[in-house]
Amino acid sequence: DAGVIQSPRHEVTEMGQEVTLRCKPISGHNSLFWYRQTMMRGLELLIYFNNNVPIDDSGMPEDRFSAKMPNASFSTLKIQPSEPRDSAVYFCASSLTGGEGYEQYFGPGTRLTVT
Amino acid sequence: AQKVTQAQTEISVVEKEDVTLDCVYETRDTTYYLFWYKQPPSGELVFLIRRNSFDEQNEISGRYSWNFQKSTSSFNFTITASQVVDSAVYFCALSGDNAGNMLTFGGGTRLMVKP
Numbered sequence: 001d002a003g004v005i006q007s008p009r010h011e012v013t014e015m016g017q018e019v020t021l022r023c024k025p026i027s028g029h030n031s032l033f034w035y036r037q038t039m040m041r042g043l044e045l046l047i048y049f050n051n052n053v054p055i056d057d058s059g060m061p062e063d064r065f066s067a068k069m070p071n072a073s074f075s076t077l078k079i080q081p082s083e084p085r086d087s088a089v090y091f092c093a094s095s096l097t098g099g100e101g102y103e104q105y106f107g108p109g110t111r112l113t114v115t
Numbered sequence: 116a117q118k119v120t121q122a123q124t125e126i127s128v129v130e131k132e133d134v135t136l137d138c139v140y141e142t143r144d145t146t147y148y149l150f151w152y153k154q155p156p157s158g159e160l161v162f163l164i165r166r167n168s169f170d171e172q173n174e175i176s177g178r179y180s181w182n183f184q185k186s187t188s189s190f191n192f193t194i195t196a197s198q199v200v201d202s203a204v205y206f207c208a209l210s211g212d213n214a215g216n217m218l219t220f221g222g223g224t225r226l227m228v229k230p
Contacts, residue, residue, distance in 0.1 A: 033217070043223075044218045045217060048217055056217065088117075089158065103162045103165045104218060105162060106160035106161075106162075109159065
């Protein structure tokens with residue numbers, strides 16, 4: 001079975017440009033998570049969707065960041081305008097939601113470099 | 116609030132040595148779930164194990180074993196007869212019953228296994 005798919009794997013852009021990261025969760029999973037990983041801050045949860053609805057976006061750094069999940073098989077994370085401090089690896093993860101604390105499965109990540 | 120502490124930021128061992136990675140957690144939830152993830156140099160995050168708070172049995176999977184102790188709020192991970200391929204960053208994570216499957220990650224422990 002395919003795991004979580006993310007695209008692009010690498011993105012290099014100039015400050016001020018719009019960046020869109022894409023994620024396809026594992027089929028059948030109903031929760032989707034966007035994380036950012038940097039050396040300084042480690043792994044940070046940005047936003048969490050359940051059944052395509054944003055549940056917690058308290059980790060989204062600022063209004064330049066937005067995320068959507070138009071259907072169960074696709075999500076985007078957009079940064080507009082991008083800044084050098086947004087450079088990081090962005091991970092998407094998916095899981096089943098329930099009282100069993102289901103594990104999250106991570107995609108390969110998108111390495112974003114903003115110059 | 117939930118918190119996961121991995122006090123060991125880096126550990127270096129020689130191949131075939133046993134090594135234990137420590138994880139201490141804090142939560143007010145009565146039901147919670149603990150996880151370990153591995154992040155090899157290639158960058159992806161790989162799920163290793165999930166443990167429920169009501170199951171304190173230790174678990175062994177090949178050279179990997181986990182020791183869960185509620186009395187000390189610890190969930191330690193031991194690799195027996197370490198191999199160079201075990202070199203990675205290992206993350207401990209916690210999800211509370213009221214957290215909607217959101218994970219709180221520790222800062223990670225970088226394990227270097229030298230030949």
